[in-house]
Amino acid sequence: PLGHRSGRSRRPRRAVACACVSKSAERGRWSLIRVVRRVRAPAAASARRRRCAATMADVRGLMARVGVSSDKVRRKTEEFIRLANVKCGSMGKGEICKPVACLELACKVCGEPVERKxxxxxxxxPKKTFELAAGTLQAMLGVSPGASRFSELAVTYGCVRLTPFCREVMAAFQKRFLATLPAARRAHADFSRPIFKAAVFFACARKRKVRVDRAKLVASMGVTEAEWRRVLAQVVELCDAEVGVRKAPVDPEGEDALGVEKGEKKAEYEQWKAQMLEAQRGGGGGG
Known part of the structure; x- marks a missing residue:
């Protein structure tokens, strides 16, 4: 036909019209998505604010249920919740534990006693979920709830005279612990965590036969039982000469620490018993 150029294929008018309609629909769809995003963003922000406000309002209820009424603890708990929402985000299964874990951390920082159970x-x-969430929260917030000085521990547990001894043992522990590390790792050794001072304090108290509430001490440090046992074992191993507790030696044949054999004690008792029974018989016969 006239007007037809060789080498070019004509595009049907219907196809051109469909392409224009599809492009217009695509532009309209993306415009609609942008509008929806603009509408939903403030709504999502307001929803987050409402959830945060609801969490803050629940702090008083949580404190009443666990028997804590300190305003200082309440303010610190609210502060930790705000920081946790910013730094930690969603904690997965531990998200439900966040307000209660913040309350526990605030109680430890403020020195307010509270039972973890x-x-x-x-x-x-579950217990494991709560412990994991509490440990993660403490690490993310960078909070060390335990006492940072031996004098504070000594005052808390009523044994001020232990302070000089604890400092001597801590110095010996640091020196011997660094000696076990390679030269490249010695510069990165960190003894600022309160758990090291707490382990040294407990070992010194046990050596001097001073009663210290171990469960309360571990709970105040905010560490797991496994970590506490590991650090305490290191302290006792490296400072055995200072804080090692040795039992009374007993030889294989049954001789105790006083040098008197158990067999001799039993023989003496049997001899005394026989004498008493003989005396009773003689007294009865004479009567």
Whole structure:
């Protein structure tokens, strides 16, 4: 036909019209998505604010359920919750534990006693989930709730005279611990964590036969039982000469620490018993 150029294929008018319509629809769809995003963003932000406000309002209820009424603890708990929402984000399964874990951390920082069993019961989560969430929260917030000085521990547990001895043992522990490390790792050794001072304090108290509430001490440090046992074992191993507790030696044949054999004690007792029975018989016969 006239007007037809060789080498070019004509595009049908219907196809051109469909392509224009599809492009217009695509542009309209993306415009709609942008509008929806603009509408939803403030709504999502307001929803987050409402959840945060609801969490803050629940702090008083949580504190009443665990028997804590300190305003200082309440303010510190609210502060930790705000920081946790910013730094930690979602904690997965441990998200339900966040308010209660913040309350526990605030109680430790403020020195307010609270039972972890009661907190776990109020939280409604398994024990392992709560412990993992509490440890993660403490690490993310960079909070060390334990006492940072021996004098504070000594005052808390009523044994001020232990302070000089604890400092001597801590110095010996640091020196011997660094000696076990390679030269490249010695510069990175960190003894600022309160758990090291707590382990040294407990070992010194046990050596001097001073009673210290071990469960309370471990709970105040905010560490797991496994970590506490590991650090305490290191202290006792490296400072055995200072804080090692040795039992009374007993030889294989049954001789105790006083040098008197158990067999001789038993023989003496049997001899005394026979004499007493003989005396009773003689007294009865004479009567």
């Amino acid at each position: 009661r907190l776990i019961k109020v939280c409604g989560a």
